[in-house]
Amino acid sequence: MPVLHLAVLLREWGEYDVANPKEEQCIQRFRLDREAIIYLCRLLEEQLSGRSNHPLALPVILKMTTALSVLASGSFQRVAGDALHISQASVSRCLTQFVDAMLAHTRQFVKMPETPAERRRIKLGFHRVAGFPNIVGAIDCTHISIRTPSVNENVYRDRKRWHSINVQVLCDHDTRILSICAKFPGSAHDAFILRNSSLCQIMTELADGDTWLIGDRGYPLLPWLMTPFHNPTTDSQERYNHAHAVTRSAIERTFGILKSRFRCLDDSGGCMLIHPDKACRVTVVCCMGMLRLHLPTAATSSTICDQIALFWRESAFNAAAPNKRLWCVFTHCTRTSSSSSEKCGFLVRPEFAIIAFMFHSQMCHYILELEQYLGQ
Template identity: 45%
Template sequence: MQNFTMDALALLEDYANGRIRMERVFRDHQDFLANDDDWLICRFRFPRAVLLNLCAELGPVLERSTRRNHAIPAHMQVLTTLGILATGSFQRELADRSGISQPSLSNVMPAVLDGIIKMSSRYIKFPYTVGEQANIKRQFAASTGFPNVIGAIDCTHVAIRAPSQNEFVYVNRKNVHSVNVQVISDSNLLLTNLVARWPGSTHDSFILAHSSVGNRLQAGASRDGWLLGDSGYPLRRWLLTPFANPQSAEEALFNSVHVRARSVVERAIGLLKNRWRCLDASGGRLLYQPNKVCRIIMSCGVLHNVALRNGVPLPPGLPPIHHEDPDAQPPPRHEDHQRGARLRQQVMQRL
């Protein structure tokens, strides 16, 4: 008995000193793709065919990121990450369900997000060319009656855990820590611009003024088209906002048509958050540092457009999400306000 005890102690000492390597235990990965499309859409928001295309596109990037034996298959990395984005579930819960350890999932998720973000230049494109703008103008005019619209703009807040640095700048007007996200959509709810890098206290108009779209439109890229924004934005020759206090039937009609046309971006935001519940408080606020939250938001924007372009429906039974913007205060006036006011009067006469 004494010899057995001494042998056991010696073995433990060898393990502790690294002289004997403990054999790793690998868990079996579930074959999620063996399930039907309804099951896959419910959990990962895409049917099998679209998931296979995503895995094929992201696979080379994910496989190059590790050369270890028993590496997690690329499709498991993609599906497990999509499961987190779709449901807002904790990493440990998704890891247990898929047979991946929570630390392993934490390691692979950034690579999946980065791979999706690299697709953004193909899936999220603002219409700068004459042909692109003409097509979007026709769609807006046909569906809303508002002329020459090249996009509807708004911002939405994604709740986060209080960050460890600069915590106060992430507190929005509802006293919630958040990232403020700029969204521009066309009349089909496709995102044509997504800016996710500003803390919750940042005003919507500031984000637009410091975005590439805002700078290019200010420089003349809008040609004879304009964005539609709410009263949180300044009136510009390329950005039309509603009358703050309509004084005539014509102004009231303008506001009515403007609201109907601009509402597409609110519906786009609602659909984005409905499909990817991690972005809405119903899925729980995101428990990551702001930089990773911004990468998650950008990934969800790309996937939103992938879903729309492939005609993928929402899973049945999801409770609806209604977009609410904490920013309601008017922006500061600008010298371009008068030019925008004259243009608004001209558009009003055409309605």
């Protein structure tokens, strides 16, 4: 039944072609493919169905996709409700129920590597980037803008004088989120969040001299946390800082992909118009949604689209100097077009393609220049 309900739902959105259904319709609207949505429907059916036997009660698929559309677009709840002919209050309830249901399965989606084999796989992945050994995760914090709280307003002001929550994220080399801590206001320092998170205790117990995290200068140097030199004076320190920066770029890519996929977290469209506590819960659920590629039925090709779109947005390509070499900040590259990029909800100019080759030379992968391929 979830397949039939999803087809009807997409038809209500005005994007469903019965004769030729397209997978990208689900990904554009909900940031999840069809099989992942059905998987989550079955996983959350008990929590979302509730005990109501009312004939007008919203079905599980409608509750979940309504919440996903709000998270993916970052638009007002009333806009999402008008598209499905439901009220703004119903959209708010759908979002709350979906978030609470997903949080009950947090450990299923976001968890640290538990076995030596898993840690070895992550260490090998980081080592292939720039030769940095024994790294099991890249850590950093990002600010999620929120509206001005009515209580303790000054606590939520960050260094840029905006109101936000400061979210700590740990990821591996493939941008898989391993740990998240979203419960501190914007005024909290990154090091303070780390000291008061469960990750600090986990790494302290796990530290064996060959298992490290990698972080920026905002963190202190710890037996299990590698930070860069503040003022490098020798060539070896310069090489260390360079390898450190290239390896740590995984967390920056993760933040870029996360905020591009779930626009409610990006401040380009404004702040989150919800209570800070609910904003923290929504942020955790969005991080869980980052793992759609690791669901049993999810496709892996969308990772490439995410990485290409992120590279295109952040590379600041200068058309007047096409021979400029750029550092490769992702591990997979392929030709892209507007159709493949739209599957992930990104806008990439179709007249350019990224042609990249990876070289295991010294500490970095190089990327060849972007070249124009239409008409060539």
